[in-house]
Amino acid sequence: MNKVTLKFKSRMENESFARITACAFLSPLNPTIEEMMEIKTIVSEAVTNAILHGYDSNPNKLVKLEIGYDDNGCVTMIISDSGNGIEDIRQAMEPLYTSKAELERSGMGMTIMQTFSDSFDVISRLKEGTSVVVQKQLQKSK
């Protein structure tokens, strides 16, 4: 089991840092290009949600990204914020639902994360924050 924890400011430009770091950390597992794109997308969506919805785009908060993997290539990622929390998780998970349509959001973030992961959970408490827990089994490296 290997693990890394990152904490970074809730600034948009850190989304790219977070997804590239995640891929660099997982490189010993030799993920396929497709797996890498899927992991990058999951991290990007979760960090975007933390910044945009968790913190209402306040750039001075902290987002936490934890990534680990076991000997079988099962990857666990937890992306958390200590922001607003989600009032209705079921509604937030609906494809095309967005609470920020005025910002040209598509409402597809949750659906994309769900599609690209093997297990996907959202744990949220109002005014305390949200954690997204993702598990993804990588193909065995040859």
Place this chain on the structure above:
Amino acid sequence: MRVEKKKDVLTFYLNEDVDDYQISLIKEECIRLIDSVHPAKVILDFTDVSFVDSTGIGFVLARYKQCASNQCELVLRGLNQHHRVIFAMSGLFHLIKEEACL
């Protein structure tokens, strides 16, 4: 982002990452140009885009709506498999055509 205007076609050559941050840098310029140039057709070229997430879907759909209200056609060009997978999830190919690269 490079922008090209040929006859009545406006082409936006998008950069490497189509994510929250990069879109925040180019969105206003795209909106302004579409409204001021009044093209008959807008092309969003993804040839150089290596990453796209749901922010990209939101951006494409918003430009589609903007173009539709300007009686202008919007097409996507230079998509790779990853872009298609992301865009297809939202159903946007029911509204927006993909054009082959020249």
